[in-house]
Amino acid sequence: MAHTNAKLASCLALGLLLAGCNGGRESSPRETTTDQVFSAANQCFVLESGEGFVSADNDSALYTLSANADAAAAFYFKPARLGDYLLLSHYSRAQGERGNKSLLGISDPLGELLDDTGNFIGEVGYVVSAVGDILDFATDPLAPLGGPVRDLGEGLGGVGGQLGDQNVAPRLAMVDEASDLAVWTLTERAPGKVSLKNAVTGQTLAVANGQLGLTSAARAAEASEFRMIPTQGCDSYPEASLNATVLDKRGPAKYLNEVALFTQGPNASLIGDEDVYGFIDAHSHITAYEFIGGRVNYGDPFHKFGVDHALDNCAVNHGPQGLLGLVETVTSGHGQPAHQTRGWPDFPFWPRHNSLQHHQSYYRWIERAHLAGLKILVNHFTGNEVLCQLNPQKQNACDFEDNWRLQAQRIFEMQDYIDAQHGGPGQGWFRIVDTPADARRIIDEGKLAVVLGIEISKIFNCGEFLGMSECSVEEMTERLDAAYRVGIRHIFPIHKFDNAFGGVVPDEALGIGTVLYVGNLAETGHMLEFEECPENFVSDSANDENAPNPLGIIDQLLFQLEYVEGQVQQTPIPLPPLIPATEQGLCNVRGLTEIGHAFIDELMKRRMIIEVDHSSRKVIDRIFELAEVNGYPGLTSSHDWLNSEELLDRLVANGGNISRFVSAREQWVDRLNKVDQRPASQMVAGLPTTGMASDVNGIASLPGNSGEAGTPLYPFTSVDGRVQFEEQVTGDHVFNLYEGRGVAHYGLYPDQIADMQRYTSERSPEEIDRALRQFFSSAEAYLRMWERTEAWRPLE
Structure with a gap:
């Protein structure tokens, strides 16, 4: 793209301030930095060396050098990682098409250096030999690359890297897709001057005798120095839109409007000027x-090559027509054995609220929710070893001691990636925290505090087989310490299967419940064992550490049949009852084991937050007893698995915290207001405690459709009035809450909140306002619980 000397001069007159002359990208406000290595993020530049300007020759698909500033190529600097960039000189896309790119990179003419996703799989030495050294070429143009390239070319059927008229040798060129070979590390060489090093070969972009090429890093000198001159008119790199406009000059809200929300009602005196106004998602994935092997869910929350790689085509995981997406077929309810796999740019099938094998939390979608008041996000590393072992497609370890570390690595990479988009380390809105003090500081800066947890069936490899623990207390504490050092603060002692610590609550979900019922047998060597739940359940704690209560074989058989029948009765075809159901439902006979007691003690010693969901009623009761005896407040039910208001009352009476699944309209208002009915003595420091539990990507549906197509919602403003939202657009797809997909992705939670406010016609304005007070005080309630847990000391 051509640019005039006058335009270049105007930018140079600004002293080469890299934050100037933006190419018009929509972005959320960010702090700036003077470090040009990071502040180049998502900005537009031309590159000038001492011999001219880097230009694009579309005919030859090469980048060349020109003395004419009007011929300079305008490069959009898209961060791939902190300090690493994709340099885009052209991008165009017709409706429904993936898009055409031109990027500075090294070519792969034979398609042997890169896999289908752009990752480098070749030999670095081969590429270095093929592209050569521009400084050698300048010194001896008759023998620029010596024997290596000639030998390579002859081996491929040509001479000098040619196959007929086609150059088959890798070379510095204009490439049409992002890949590792198109990633450049930016380094500041001198004030106002930088160098660009290829992330794969380590070679540096250089100029010699008016030609552009690469040289070894060891020989890089003045020939590899470039000035980055800010300009305008770049084609922006593809990205999902926020479709959110900050109306308040102070930027996105640090706190919500306390005057509008908290000057009236029962909690008016409980909120101070320094408290956090916003909500928590206490359960996400x-x-x-x-x-589960890394090939069950498709899609990434971020990708070094951009949104069109993060949310591309799920056939790579789910096969043609999605036929390998078995969980999708069984659980999503769309009634088809296959699904359309294409994502970017038009998303014909996924994401939708119940597309359970497609990622629904791309980072820009989370950012949109953050602008609506999301202040704290708890992310649980999750998995299931048995399901992983049964999965024929996998690329990751099934051993969760390995897998949680991989997930931890990914979330820190995500934090770095978001930092890179916003100008450098610490500049992004997504910040991982491990203390409540850090969380308050991050929130006060207008950013999202992210807390880490683990929800896994055989946590720390402490399973059980035929009642025998598969780990010792010493092994458990060593692995717990490793998790704590990484920053993990939430722990589920039990999840989905019985384990060494105790019994699991039976899962009643159709399909999933059946799979887990069989999986428990495979994992533990025994079936789930049931008894009728007591009407007012209080366990005999003296028996909790012992073996399960003996039951007659006939009684246990009837309980097993009742559970199986409960699964069958959920099918679309109604069946007559086979056996009478128990009055109080079925409970697991297993309580907290001896090593389970030790585990709870160790969690309390480290002041970690104990998640009681998924545990059997006996386990929960014993954990409550231990917390009550020790005055320990760090308990939570983060995603509606207690199924008992009595247990929830007892949890918050101990100082714990709860969160609930999001519903629609009247149902959500009622669910939020139910917590306000608890006595003040049963609240965290007098505050209601109900936040949000999305369970996003956890093989759980997001809220379904809550209104009719054509319902007038857009545009709407956030609760504090500081941010205006339009329909969210990713690629060509306009995500509307009423298009039939419900909350299709995480970025539509702001829409769900606005819909509840606007269309809850069967509840009074006072009831709606009270529900909002519960919801938007949940972040503060969580922080108070966490602070009390951090301050806890064992009773003498």
Whole structure:
């Protein structure tokens, strides 16, 4: 793209301030930095060396050098990682098409250096030999690359890297797709001057005798120095839109409007000027794209090559027509054995609220929710070893001691990636925290505080087989310490299967419940064993550490049949009952084991937050007893698995915290207001405690459709009035809450909140306002619980 000397001069007159002359990209406000290595993020530049300007020759698909500033190529600097960039000189896309790119990179003419996703799989030495050294070429143009390239070319059937008229040798060129060979590390060489090093070969972009090429890093000198001159008119790199406009000059809200929300009602005196106004998602799985072998969920929350790689085509995981997406077929309810796999740019099938094998928390979608008041996000590393072992397609370890570390690596990479988009380390809105003090500081800066947890069936490899623990207390504490050092603060002692610590609550979900019922047998060597739940359940704690209560074989058989029948009765075809159901339902006979007691003690010693969901009623009761005896407040039910208001009352009476699944309209208002009915003595420091539990990417549906197509919602403003939202657009798809997909992805939670406010016609304005007070005080309630847990000391 041509640019005039006058335009270049105007930018140079600004002293080469890299934050100037933006190419018009939509972005959320960010702090700037003077470090040009990071502040180049998502900005537009031309590159000038001492011999001219880097230009694009579309005919030859090469980048060349020109003395004419009007011929300079305008490069959009898209961060791939902190300090690493994709340099885009052209991007165009017709409706429904993936898009055409031109990037500075090294070519792969034979398609042998890169896999289908752009990752480098070749030999670095081969590429270095093929592209050669521009300084050698300048010194001896008759023998620029010596024997290596000639030998390579002859081996491919040509001479000098040619196959007929086609150059088959890798070379510095204009490439049409992002890949590792198109990633450049930016380094500041001198004030106002930088160098660009290829991330694969380590070679540096250089100029010699008016030609552009690469040289070894060891020989890089003045020939590899470039000035980055800010300009305008770049084609922006593809990205999902926020479709959110900050109306308040102070930027996105640090706190919500306390005057509008908290000057009236029962909680008016409980909120101070320094408290956090916003909500928590206490249960998410944004790293679950790496669980169960890494090929079950499709899609990434971020990708070094951009949104069109993060959310491309799920056939790579789910096969043609999605036929390998078995969980999708069984659980999503769309009634088809296959699904359309294409994502970017038009998303014909996924994401939708119940597309359970497709990632729904791309980082820009999370950012949109953050602008609506999301202040704290708890991300649980999750997985299931048995399901992983049964999965024929996998690329990751099934051993969760390995897999949680991979998920931890990914979420820190995500933090770095978001930092890179916003100008450098610490500049992004997504910040991982491990103390409540850090969380308050991050939120006060207008950013999202991210807390880490683990929800896994055989946590720390502490399973059980035929009642025998598969780990010792010493092994458990060593592995717990490793998790704590990484920053993990939430722990589920039990999840989905019985384990060494105790019994699991039976899962009643159709399909999933049946799979887990069989999986428990495979994992533990025994069936789930049931008893009728007591009407007012209080366990005999003296028996909790012992073996399960003996039951007659006939009684246990009837309980097993009742559970199986409960699964069958959920099918679309109604069947007559086979056996009478128990009055109080079925409970697991297993309580907290001896090593389970030790585990709870160790969690309390480290002041970690104990998740009681998924545990059997006996386990929960014993954990409550231990917390009550020790005055320990760090308990939570983060995603509606207690199924008992009595247990929830007891949890918050101990100082714990709860979160609930999001519903629609009247149902959500009622669910939020139910917590306000608890006595003040049963709240965290007098505050209601109900936040949000998305369970996003955890093989769980997001809220379904809550209104009719054509319902007038857009545009709407956030609760604090500081941010205006339009329909969210990713690629060509306009995501509307009423298009039939419900909350199709995480970025539509702001829409769900606005819909509840606007269309809850069967509840009074006072009831709606009270529900909002519960919801938007949940972040503060969580922080108070966490602070009390951090301050806890064992009773003498």
